Each structure stands twice: as structure tokens, then as C-alpha cells.
Amino acid sequence: MIRISNHYISRFSVLLAGIEIIELFLVFFIGAGIRFMYWQGTATELLLSQLPGAFVFTFVIMACMAALGMYQLDSRRDFEGILLRLLPSLALGFGIMALIFYLFPEFYFGRGLLAIVMLLALLLIVLGRILFFRWSGLDTLRSRALILGAGSRAKELFDLVEGSSALHNFKVVGFIPFEKEPRSVPAASVVPKTAPLLSLVDQYDVQEVIVAIQERRGGTFPIQELLECKIRGIRVTDIAGFYERECGHLRMDALYPSWLVFGGGFDQGTLRTTVKRVFDITASLILLIVTLPVMLVAALLILIEDGRPVFYKQERVGKGGAVYQVAKFRSMFNDAEKGGKPQWATADDPRVTRIGRIIRKLRIDELPQIFNVFKGEMSFVGPRPERPHFVDILSAQVPYYNMRHSIKPGITGWAQVRYPYGASVEDAIEKLQYDLYYVKNHSLFLDVVILIDTVGVVLLGKGSR
Known part of the structure; x- marks a missing residue:
């Protein structure tokens, strides 16, 4: 494993990513050679003219493949499994490239060239992955x-x-x-x-x-x-x-208090706090701008189906055990907890409205928490905030549970992208193992990794209820 800012990355993932960066650059310039076959200048001039486009194309496709889990090496490695992840990755990349062409015309290199390099990338990446996973030399690594x-x-x-x-x-x-x-x-x-x-x-x-x-x-x-x-x-x-x-988690039954006390991690310095706050504001502002039309449509559909209120506020436990009001789009009927007692969400929960099922599946209901981030009550990335009723129960039953309150809760987090939605004490224990990993090792690099994984979770609809 390769350690980057306290987070471990598989050496095989790094090697595979390195190979595919080279492949993407290669297919781009092969595609440029095909598209501009009758180029009047020299080969060097053609290469230099297409270099910005090659960088943008490679970065976008690599990010899309990472978001859809193509560098998680526990995924299927056969031909069909590769295609099931690669085709959506390239489709997403095509859409992002089209958006970049519109917003930043200086990076425009033509739809014809984009179509050629997409096809070449599909062929070369599939072939490259099949050979990579069958390479006997991997065992020596x-x-x-x-x-x-x-x-x-x-x-x-x-x-x-x-x-x-x-x-x-x-x-x-x-x-x-x-x-x-x-x-x-x-x-x-x-x-x-x-x-x-x-x-x-x-x-x-x-x-x-x-x-x-x-x-x-x-x-x-x-x-x-x-x-x-x-x-x-x-x-x-x-x-x-x-x-x-x-x-990528701290195994609860293998933890010793001395290991937590004397081991590395759990850094809460001023520099890290400042960097995280700047990251929170920047990421939240970008997300607000990008998703504002979606939020307006969601609010209108909630009004049409079940009337007001569009938002609901609920007490959650934040950093240091402080209680604050979280904001979300309302996805349940108004009388969802008419008995007054908090309940775990369940699969196919009858309290959820039709629009609520859609916005939960796509995580749209979480978007108003952006305003909690602006107010400083939450971070963009952190442990999932829980209700005081459940915190009292879990703190009494689960060792180290309150350690997750040593940092701000987040809209998304390591546990949210690595473990399905939890709706029991047992699930809370499993998720706590990932939350403790994040509390121990959180860094700007890990936050970026989580954001990339979050895109895949949203697009694939994993873990929602």
C-alpha cells in the first residue's frame, strides 16, 4: 500500500491508474493523427496544439472512472464487469467534455476528435485491463x-x-x-x-x-x-x-485504548482546520451553483405532492456534542412521526412520499445541508450527523461512539461511501469503524477521494433509502 496524507492507496490501483493515464494520452494523439490526417504543419506543431485538450480529456476520463469505482480492485475484473463500469464512465466523461467545450471554448478540440478518442479509449482500456489482471507479474508485487x-x-x-x-x-x-x-x-x-x-x-x-x-x-x-x-x-x-x-476502517474488536492514544492520527491542528473550512466553503458554493435548478424543481414537486413545508428541520448532534438544526428537503409525509418517537428509516419505508423516494435515491434531499455548512455547523465531508435520541442509545451501547463528535459532521463521508445505509445499532457499529478511520486520518486528500466516490454513489444509487 502507498500512504498519502495518512490514507492508504493500493499499489495496484496506482499502477493501473498510471498505465491508463499513458493509454489515454496515447489514444488522444492517435485520434488527433487520424482526425487531422492532412495537417499541413509538422508533427510537433500538431502535438503542441492538441496538448491542452489531451490534458483535459485525460483528467476528465480518469476522474469519471474513479468516481464509478473502476479503481476499487474488489470489483469484477472480467470482460463484462469492465464494460459495466467503463461504458457509464465514458458516457459521463463525454457529457462533461461537452460542458467544458461550452463553458471554456479555448479547450474545444472538436466533436469528431472526441468521438474518435472515446472509441479508441474504450477498446484500449478494455484490452489493457484484461491483460493487466491476467499478468502473472502482479503476484511478485x-x-x-x-x-x-x-x-x-x-x-x-x-x-x-x-x-x-x-x-x-x-x-x-x-x-x-x-x-x-x-x-x-x-x-x-x-x-x-x-x-x-x-x-x-x-x-x-x-x-x-x-x-x-x-x-x-x-x-x-x-x-x-x-x-x-x-x-x-x-x-x-x-x-x-x-x-x-x-x-479502510478501525476494527472495533481489535482496538486498544493505548493504540488510540499513542498511535498516529487524530490531528486537529489550526492549519488542518483552516484548510478544511476553506474547502468546505468552496465545495459548498460550487455545489449550490450547480444544483440550484435541481433544488428549485425538487421544491416545486414536493409542494405539488404534499404541500408545505418544503424543508424540514430536525435536531442533530454536531461537533463536541452540540445540538443544531439540520435542514433537508422533506421526503416523508407530514405525519411521519405522529407518535412523537424517533424511528430508524427502513427499506421501502411507507412514510416516504413518491417524490421523496426519488430525491432520496439521488441524494437530492441532502442538498439544503449546504446552508448548515455555510453557518459552520457542518463540514462538507465528515461523519453523518445523528439525532440526539439515537446518539444517547448508541453512546451507551457502542464503545468510542462519541469520538465521532470530535469533528464536524458532514453532508457526505467515508462511512457513507463505504457502507450501506444503516438502520440499526449493528449497522451503527459497522459505520462507526469507518467514521473513526476518517476522524483519525482526515485530510484534504481523503476529502477529495470521498467526493469522487460520492459521485459514484449518487450515480449508481447505492445505499439510499
């Missing part, structure tokens, strides 16, 4: 890992590797059983500890040791052997750090 432990936590790691279609950044060499720990992994995966840990690392050509032991007390934890590995340049990773790096 994985780091080899030994797992210290063979109990229940090690079994979860084994299931993660065996049961996932993702292109993992590591290859498990085997599991070293720990004294007095019941074995839960298959016998074929066990590496007997017949020699010191460092000797086993050398024997199996290992680059990383992952500690997946349930119980560390009793004086038998091999801290000296792990230290020797670390001094030799072998990466030693705690199971909590492993889930943070590979899965």
Missing part, C-alpha cells in the same frame, strides 16, 4: 506476510483473504500458532514455530509480520523477537493497523 497467531482473529484474516475477490497487496505465507491459543485456521496454513521468528522470516522470504493474537498477557508475547524483526527492516503490523491499512 505483493509483499509476503507471516501471521503471528492462529486463533479466532487469525481466522478472520484468513477468511478475508480467501473469501474476497480483491487484488490484495500482500500474500499470506502462513500462520504461526501462539502458545495456549486454540487453533482456528486450517492445518495446511500453519507454519510450525520450529525456530526463532527472525529465522522463519528469512526462511520464507517474508517482508511483513502481522500480529493477530487475541491475548497478549501472561509474559509469553514475543516482543523481543518482534523487535529483532523490526530492527532488520521487517514491517511489524498490529491487527488494528492491518485493518486500517487494508480495509
